[in-house]
Amino acid sequence: xxxxxxxxxxxxxxxxxxxxxxxxxxxxxxxxxxxxxxxxxxxxxxxxxxxxxxxxxxxxxxxxxxxxxxxxxxxxxxxxxxxxxxxxxxxxxxxxxxxxxxxxxxxxxxxxxxxxxxxxxxxxxxxx
Numbered sequence: 001x002x003x004x005x006x007x008x009x010x011x012x013x014x015x016x017x018x019x020x021x022x023x024x025x026x027x028x029x030x031x032x033x034x035x036x037x038x039x040x041x042x043x044x045x046x047x048x049x050x051x052x053x054x055x056x057x058x059x060x061x062x063x064x065x066x067x068x069x070x071x072x073x074x075x076x077x078x079x080x081x082x083x084x085x086x087x088x089x090x091x092x093x094x095x096x097x098x099x100x101x102x103x104x105x106x107x108x109x110x111x112x113x114x115x116x117x118x119x120x121x122x123x124x125x126x127x128x
Contacts, residue, residue, distance in 0.1 A: 002031075003018060003019055003020075003022075003023030003024075003026040003027050003031070004016040004017055004018055004019060004023065004027045004031065004050075005017045005019065005127055005128075006127070006128040007066070007070060007123050007126060007127055007128070008126050008128075009051070009062060009063035009066040009067065010062040010063065010065075010066055010119075010122070011060055011062050011063050013051060013052055013059070013060070013063040013066075014051075014052040015049060015050070015051050015052070015063070015066060015067045015070055016031065016032070016049070016050040016052070017047045017048075017049050017070050017074050018047040018048040018049070018074075018101075019047070020100075020101075021100035021101030021102075022100045022101070024047060024048040024100070024101040025095065025100055025101060027048050027050060028048045028050065028090060028093055028095075028103070029095060031050070032050040032090045033053075033090065034089065034090050034091030035053045035055065035089060035090070035091065036050050036051065036052055036053045036089065036090045037050070037051040037053055037059050037064075037067065037087060037088070037089060037090070038050055038051075038087070038088055038089065038090045038092075038093050039051065039067050039068055039070075039071040039085050039086065039087050040071055040075075040085065040086050040103075041071050041072055041074075041075030041076070041077055041083055041084070041085055041086075042083065042084035042085060042086050042110060043084075044075055044076045044077050044083075045075065045076045045101075046071065046072075046074055046075025046076060046077075047070075047071070047074035047075065048101070048103075049067050049070050049071040049074070050090065051063055051064065051067040053089075064087075064111075065116075065119065066119060066123055068085045068087070068111055068113045069113060069115065069116060069119050069120060069123065070123060071085045071113070072085060072113045072115060073115065073120060078115075081114065081115040082112070082113065082114045082115065083112075083113060084110050084111070084112055084113070085110070085111050085112075085113050086105060086108045086109070086110055087108060087109045087110070087111055088105050088106075088107060088108035088109070092105055092106045092107050092108065093105060093106075094106065
């Protein structure tokens with residue numbers, strides 16, 4: 001079984017969402033490449049989210065919004081319906097030894113996300 005759920009953004013980009021702490025490690029460090037974009041709800045447990053990248057290009061707005069929504073929805077703050085999400089490339093993510101799913105970021109941006117029910121319904125109905 002794959003260690004992630006597969007979603008497709010509004011513009012057709014693949015978004016991978018880890019299923020568990022151990023699966024987060026497998027997703028980030030085995031399935032993603034260094035130029036993919038990595039997202040995670042800030043300062044709380046949750047799934048690693050990988051937005052596939054074409055040759056390291058900046059993510060398009062709709063795909064980034066979809067991936068950020070998924071990072072928040074697959075975290076412990078999902079019921080708050082808003083929160084901050086960290087964004088960086090996978091190459092800036094380092095594993096913390098001995099703690100499944102725990103990472104350190106060498107550089108990242110923080111984006112504020114407000115849940116959008118319409119976006120969420122589109123994403124979850126297209127889940128593979």
